Structures are given as C-alpha cells and as structure tokens.
Amino acid sequence: MNTNEVTLPEAQQLVDQWIKTIGVRYFSELTNLAILTEEVGELARIMARTYGDQSFKKSDEGKDLGDEMADVLWVLICLANQTGVDLNDAFLKNIEKKTSRDKDRHLKNKKLK
Numbered sequence: 001m002n003t004n005e006v007t008l009p010e011a012q013q014l015v016d017q018w019i020k021t022i023g024v025r026y027f028s029e030l031t032n033l034a035i036l037t038e039e040v041g042e043l044a045r046i047m048a049r050t051y052g053d054q055s056f057k058k059s060d061e062g063k064d065l066g067d068e069m070a071d072v073l074w075v076l077i078c079l080a081n082q083t084g085v086d087l088n089d090a091f092l093k094n095i096e097k098k099t100s101r102d103k104d105r106h107l108k109n110k111k112l113k
Contacts, residue, residue: 009086011073011087012087015077015078015081016081026078026082027078032075032078032079036072036075036079039072039075042071043065045060047065
C-alpha cells in the first residue's frame, strides 16, 4: 500500500486496524453518529469563517480545513466499518445514481448558466 495515496478500501482497512490496535474498540454506532455531527459542525465553523461572512475568533486559530475534513471522513469510515458498508461500492453506485438521475437536470438549470 502506497502511504501517500489510499483507496477507499485501504482507508477502511487502515481505520479498522487503528481502532483495533490503538483505539481499543469502536464507539457505538450512535456515539459515532453524534461524533460525526460534531465534526461536521467543526468543519462548518471553519468554512463559515473562511468563505462566509463570519470573522475568526481566537479559538479558531490554527484550525486546518483539511484536518477538519479528514476528521469527518474518519468517523464516516468508522460508521461504514461498523455497519458493513463497502464505501467503494457505495460510492460507485451513488455516482451511477446521480448520473442517471441528473444527466440533463443541471445542464437545463438556468441558475447554473
């Protein structure tokens, strides 16, 4: 496995291995869902201050957008592992669904012109 690039299946394996060796065990699914919500909130806070109208507070200093996104991905991978979801398969199916459903929708959207 290339340590500079990771596929979704490799990411799921890495997280699972980390949880089992360093993290002791997975938190419950509902706890991880709450943590995911918290992490998305932290990401939203940085986005609102970087790209929105809010100004940064002292407590926002040193926050890294990529790190916040990685936190969201980490917990999402935990939930996928816990519930038996193959993220690679789910992602590819999701792209197919969106392509089939929206193939003309956005092209015809006058708001996007």
